[in-house]
Amino acid sequence: xxxxxxxxxxLAANAALPAKLGDLTxxxxxxxxxxxxALDLDDENARLEHAAYLxxxxxxxxxxxxxxAISDQxxxxxxxxxxxxxxxxxxxxxxxxxxxxFVTVEQELLAMLEERIGEDxxxxxQMGRPG
Numbered sequence: 001x002x003x004x005x006x007x008x009x010x011l012a013a014n015a016a017l018p019a020k021l022g023d024l025t026x027x028x029x030x031x032x033x034x035x036x037x038a039l040d041l042d043d044e045n046a047r048l049e050h051a052a053y054l055x056x057x058x059x060x061x062x063x064x065x066x067x068x069a070i071s072d073q074x075x076x077x078x079x080x081x082x083x084x085x086x087x088x089x090x091x092x093x094x095x096x097x098x099x100x101x102f103v104t105v106e107q108e109l110l111a112m113l114e115e116r117i118g119e120d121x122x123x124x125x126q127m128g129r130p131g
Contacts, residue, residue: 004082006080006081006082007077007080007082007083008077008078008079008080008081009078011074011075011077011078011080012074012075012076012077012078014074015071015072015074015075016071017071018067018068018070018071018074019067019068019071021067022063022064022065022066022067022068022071023064025060025063025064025067026060026061026064028060029056029057029060029061029064032053032056032057032060033053033054033057035053036049036050036053036054036057
């Protein structure tokens with residue numbers, strides 16, 4: 001007989017998603033911040049871009065920190081005890097629809113990343129880095 005996964009174990013198992021999204025968001029913040037060092041701040045447009053990028057960098061860092069905190073919290077619930085659930089709700093069309101939407105968004109994210117990775121690798125090549 002196999003042990004049924006508890007909801008706490010499920011939360012912990014899914015903690016990798018917000019953690020990786022946090023890593024990706026932090027990496028984007030790094031790129032945005034480093035981009036600002038290429039700007040000639042004697043140029044008015046460059047100053048506007050600089051301010052925009054620094055604001056976005058800070059927002060990305062805050063979002064990355066929040067995603068990592070969510071991941072840590074999810075992982076921390078690993079030992080949450082098994083609880084009784086209303087099986088009518090668990091098998092409801094509303095819950096199935098919400099999960100279906102989640103899976104759809106996951107698929108859209110995968111497709112977006114697959115498209116972007118080609119573009120980003122090409123840009124790396126232009127920078128003289130292997131993609």
